Amino acid sequence: MSTRLAQGGRRIDRRKSVEFRFNGKRLKGYEGDTLASALLANDQMMVGRSFKYHRPRGIVASGAEEPNALFNTGEGATFEPNQRATTTEIFAGLEAKSQNHWPSLEFDIGAVNAKLSRFLPAGFYYKTFMFPRFAWKHLYEPFIRQSAGLGRAPEAEDRDGDTYEHFYGFFDVVVIGGGVAGLQAAKAAGEAGAKVLVMEQTAQWGGRAAVDGGEVDGAPVADYIAATVAALEAMENVTLRRRMMGAGVYDHGYLLAYERLRDHCPDEAGPRHRLWRIRAGRIVTATGAIERPLSFAGNDIPGVMLASAVRDYIVDYGVSPGDRVVVVTNNDDAYRTAIAVKEAGLSVPVIVDARVGGGGALADQARALGIRVETGKGIAKVHGTKRVEGVAICAQAGEGAVLDEVGCDVVAMSGGWSPVVHLWSHCGGKLNWDEAQACFRPDGNRPPTDQDGEGFVLPAGAANGELGLGAGLTDADAAGKRAADETGHKPGRGKAPVAADVDEAALEPVWLMPQGAGAKLRMKAWLDYQNDVKVSDVQLAAREGYESVEHTKRYTTLGMATDQGKLSNINGLAILSDALGQPIPQTGTTTFRPPYTPISMGAIAGEARAEIFQPLRRTPMHDWHEANGAHWEPVGQWRRPYCYPKTGESHAAAVAREVMATRESLGLLDASTLGKLIVKGPDAGRFLDMLYTNMMSTLKPGKCRYGLMCSENGFLIDDGVVARLDDDTFLCHTTTGGAERIHAHMEEWLQTEWWDWKVYVANVTEQYAQIAVVGPNARKVLEKLSEDDLSAEGFPFMAWKDVTLNRIKTRVYRISFSGELSYEISVPASEGRALWNMLLEAGDEYGATPYGTEALHVMRAEKGFIMIGDETDGTVIPQDLGLHWAISKKKEDFLGKRAQERSHMTDPKRWKLVGLETVDGSVIPDGAYAVADGTNANGQRNVQGRVTSTYFSPTLGRGIAMGLVLNGPDRMGEVISFPGTDGKTYDAKIVDPVFYDKDGEKQNV
Amino acid sequence: MSETLSALKGARFAGIAVVTEAGLRGMITVRGDLADTDVKNAVTGVAGVDMPGQREINTVGERGIAWMSPDELLVMVPHGEAEQAVETMNAALTGAHALVVNVSDARAVFDVTGPHAREVLGKLMPVDFSAVGFGPGMIRRSRMAQVPAAVWMTGEDAFRVVCFRSVAQYVFDLLKAAAAEGSEVGLYA
Amino acid sequence: MLILECPYCGVKGEETEFHGGGEAHLKRFGPGSSEEDFEGYLFHRENPKGVHLERWRHVNGCGKWFHVARDTATLEVFGSYSAQVTEPPQEIKDAISAKRPGWSWREFA
DSSP states (O other): OOEEOSSOOSSOEEEEEEEEEETTEEEEEEETOBHHHHHHHTTOOEEEEOTTTOOEEEOOOSSTTOSSOEEEESOGGGOEEEEEGGGOBOOTTOEEEEOSOSBOSSSBGGGHHHHTGGGSOTTHHHHHTTSSHHHIIIIIHHHHHHHOOSSOOOOTTOOOOSOEEEEEEEEEEEEEOOBHHHHHHHHHHHHTTOOEEEEOSSSSTBTTHHHHOOEETTEEHHHHHHHHHHHHHTOTTEEEESSEEEEEEEGGGEEEEEEESSTTOTTSSSOSEEEEEEEEEEEEEOOOEEEOOOOOBTTTSTTEEEHHHHHHHHHHHOEESOSBEEEEESSSTHHHHHHHHHHTTOBOOOEEEOOTTOOSHHHHHHHHTTOOEEESEEEEEEEOSSSOOEEEEEETTSSOOEEEEEEOSEEEEEOOEEEOOHHHHHTTOOEEEETTTTEEEEOTTSOOBOTTSOBOEEEOGGGGTOOSHHHHHHHHHHHHHHHHHHTTOOOOOOOOOOOOOOOOOOOOOOSSSSTTOOHHHHTTBEEETTTTEEHHHHHHHHHTTOOSHHHHHHHHOTTOSTTTTTTTHHHHHHHHHHHHTSOHHHHOOOOOOSOSSOOOHHHHHTTOSGGGSSOOBOOTTHHHHHHTTOEEEEETTEEEEEEOOOTTOOHHHHHHHHHHHHHHTOEEEEOTTSEEEEEESTTHHHHHHHHBSSOOTTOOTTBEEEEEEEOTTSOEEEEEEEEEEETTEEEEEEOGGGHHHHHHHHHHHHHHTOTTSOOEEEEOGGGEEEEEEESTTHHHHHHHHOOSOOSTTTSOTTBEEEEEETTEEEEEEOOOSSSSSEEEEEEEGGGHHHHHHHHHHHHGGGTOEEOOHHHHHHHHHHTTOOOTTTTOSSSOOGGGGTOGGGSOSSOSOOTTHHHHTSHHHHOTTSOEEEEEEETTSOOOOTTOEEEEEEEOTTSOEEEEEEEEEEEEETTTTEEEEEEEETTGGGOTTOEEEEEOTTSOEEEEEEEOSOOSOTTOTTTTO | OOOOOOSSTTOEEESSSEEEEOOOOEEEEEESOTTOHHHHHHHHHHHOSOOOOTTBEEEETTEEEEEEETTEEEEEEOGGGHHHHHHHHHHHTTTSOOEEEEOGGGEEEEEEESTTHHHHHHTTSSSOOSTTTOOTTBEEEEEETTEEEEEEEEETTEEEEEEEGGGHHHHHHHHHHHTOTTOOOSSOO | OOEEEOTTTOOEEEGGGOEEEEESOOOOOOTTOOHHHHHHHHHOOOOOSSEEEEEEEOTTTTOOEEEEEEETTTOOEEEEEESSOSSOOHHHHHHHHHHSTTOOBTTBO
């Protein structure tokens, strides 16, 4: 059984007991425990079921590479799936539940898949679920969805109760990894004066050096770690961060780091996670190495663990994973585990060393402790189902004939070490295959390069393939100094600390155990624990023609689980290489992509959630609209009132009421969102002549003119009224969504094409609140408030004037988008609310009715006015809309003119704007198409037009619409058909698009 | 004068930094040839401070000049004086090619103060707010989360943030979130 | 994510402060131009793997447009320069030549 030892545990504080719950059971651990160590201390070896076959799985590792021990943690607002037990620190009240089983961890229905496993090989889904087609939707997909996935998704109604944030950090040198290499690199860079950040993904500094032992400069390595951390903490230019992971390295020294602030203390105030968005001059990756499993039959049975993890649990947490530990290895490092187990008072029945020659000094030490060592041997098979019961030993060179049976409850395996090259590789760092250590390591000559074309990532220590303590420290010291030097600092002359490395015998690559394992054994030899991929699956893929490692990965799903193949990738590609009969470097690795380990969605979103998910733009009258029941419509990032429904009133009824009140008496519209651009300079007129299709330079000061803007491709991009303020100055109104876009458009042409023209542009959209006073009584209201001449003669249509309204200085534009007598009144934004209140009060006797965007739309449609975005969609030119009157024939040039001369633009078959009047008065559905005779090449009905705007007109008491129709203007009176998605067909007569007050008598009074 | 209102009417939040809407400020955009003597005289005459250099800001009390781009300045005066200042500058620049426009009400202004102010801003803007990276006399235009913003220092641990008026609530809420209790970064303070 | 230096305000900012504007040094063809010239102006782009001259705007900053010489494959930046020129200045050409001898882009080399 696994249990807490009486002594030991560097990381735990035995004086501080911590109670938590696992699958509803109350368990106890100590402060400093991970969930994994605490579970092992409570004899909870089996922790989950595998993804595909639902096989019992146990804890394999002690760090971020753990594939099996994934849990749901928390409840409700703190619920989160797929949390790794090995990186989850326990705290009082932690709730953890195992995943992927039903009804229980001990008894699981899905385990029947394991019995069917020979019918579920690689590519099974691809092969099986292709046909018949209907079965996918009704049979296969529901079944797969039910059985697939590890953790469950949080409930939709549960909001994440935590907060998250980003932080932008700027450093000369960032060191990722707080093991001895990272600490030494940080120290070397820090001493040179560089601004340094060093981060460690766990809660402790020093990595695994203290577990592996050794001496640095004549003192225990633990002393070196403590002294170096103290030295770094004393440096003002060095920032140290624990519980922070280097998640991804990107172009130009961009680095994402994931800091877990409250996972271990969720009751404290503050953000749970912080995502650091860092710019680093140089990044030192001191990310260590990960031990590889060995591929033998039954290597996934709970109790089979990485050799390093077994000694981590003993040394770091005082936890024994089992009483009898069989060690199986192809290298000397695993002997350290045997020694640690023995020194903890536990039993090592045998060390199975695949190498015929066996090990070096560490092997001698093991033998001296009385441990049996078998060389040239392998494990044929592990006995047990939910727990290791024993191993069958065979010759590594053979096919698995059993030579001996040994009882045990833990198998500690080591297939050698793979440097963690992920962060080196994220942004393009290349790798070399190291034959001696059987691993990929960074090729220093092919680093990822930055904006200057220089390498900006420096691997250090074990991450650079320097696995020994002494070699690693020397390498890291050099990396730290180089990083400082390359960021403009002068490294000190101090020497790297000295540590003697134990003389180790060479590793021998072992990719399959035993070497000649038959099909039966290979089908039980797991490569990827989390995605249930076996040696036989990769071999099958190779047989079926998958030669590229990237294809094999996707076909078998090897390395595609949440652990991204940290344990399985190298073993998998070695098996693939062997099957293809080619050397490993020729097969190559799959692409390493960020993040290194999964990061929370909350951290990615940062502050952008709920109210501040995105900017919401408010006009100066926003609060009034809100207080008066506005139903909001998003227009770009603005919120505009769609209508103001009264209690019990439908939106449609509110819109009708607003339209009628405006048409009959007086309406008020908050038009503040309209874009307002000041264009000034001696060349302003010339400039606007280029931007608008019509002539603006001839506009007289004091007057307004409607204009259209096209892109250089000829298509309509915006429209609005231009007012000439003085000889040099114009005010251009844009659409609500167009202010920033058109401002940018103007600046682009001024800065990049006509830079010698004397024109300045300023966006004053938000300087002004603008209120449209609309309706037959509009003038009367203003006259109540002003002594200025507002008569039809004194202030005619399409003029503007400075008017004082009850002591508020305003500028009034007599323009109309509704067809009514209309004034748009502009005041500084800070006075907008005061003006709005004043107009409401003054208009009270006329029943002043605030109206929203829908009433505005209805009224403009009744008048046949186009709306950018309704009548236009980026493919429409002014000529399509019958706007020839607004296109200058005199001007030699304007943006879009050349494009509009192209044959496609002058084609008489282009659909043209018309009005549409349903025969029965109903409203045509938005976006409906008019059908024509016959079918096209795809067998679809031919079409001859489409609806661009469609409304119920309360003024006319019927549905009205505008649309683009083939030869439309020549087909007045003809009835065409619009089938709706509701099964009905809407017959509509082609009419003039101006439905109301064709002669414009109402606006011109 | 009628009743004038800033976007958030002086809203305030105290967390790891204090965030306050600074109310209405007189702000005038001046575009022109910044090397031109008339332009220099016009703006310094109104603002009462020297011309700032590239990415610099000079202020005395509520008056100041900020360098916004190679042909743009932001001239600051008390809100009530802005219109008069526009007229004064326009008069001084008669005949010159320049644009002087009152943008006071197009802006919202916030003060972020306290020992953690640098960190609060560092959570929202892609700018180095370390003491080495950013100090008094500098102005930085960048983005704050998803909107444009400009920032400068008004004293030790005191920053002024300017954004568009329509997003005042958004920016205030951003600053509030970034200044939440317990969210100290521990980097600059 | 790129770091670019705006030649107008001197800010070295991250990509989110800027907005890409496509290929640099396009020659505008307006009314009266041939179909081929207009087509080329409007639609034909170099799209190289390697040295490229392109336009950027410091949109969350001083608002100015500028040009950048950049390698589209390695993302190395050779320099940024004024938008108000019809060809890259000599020092930019030299900077590119130093790193990519023999480069050419449209009519420039």
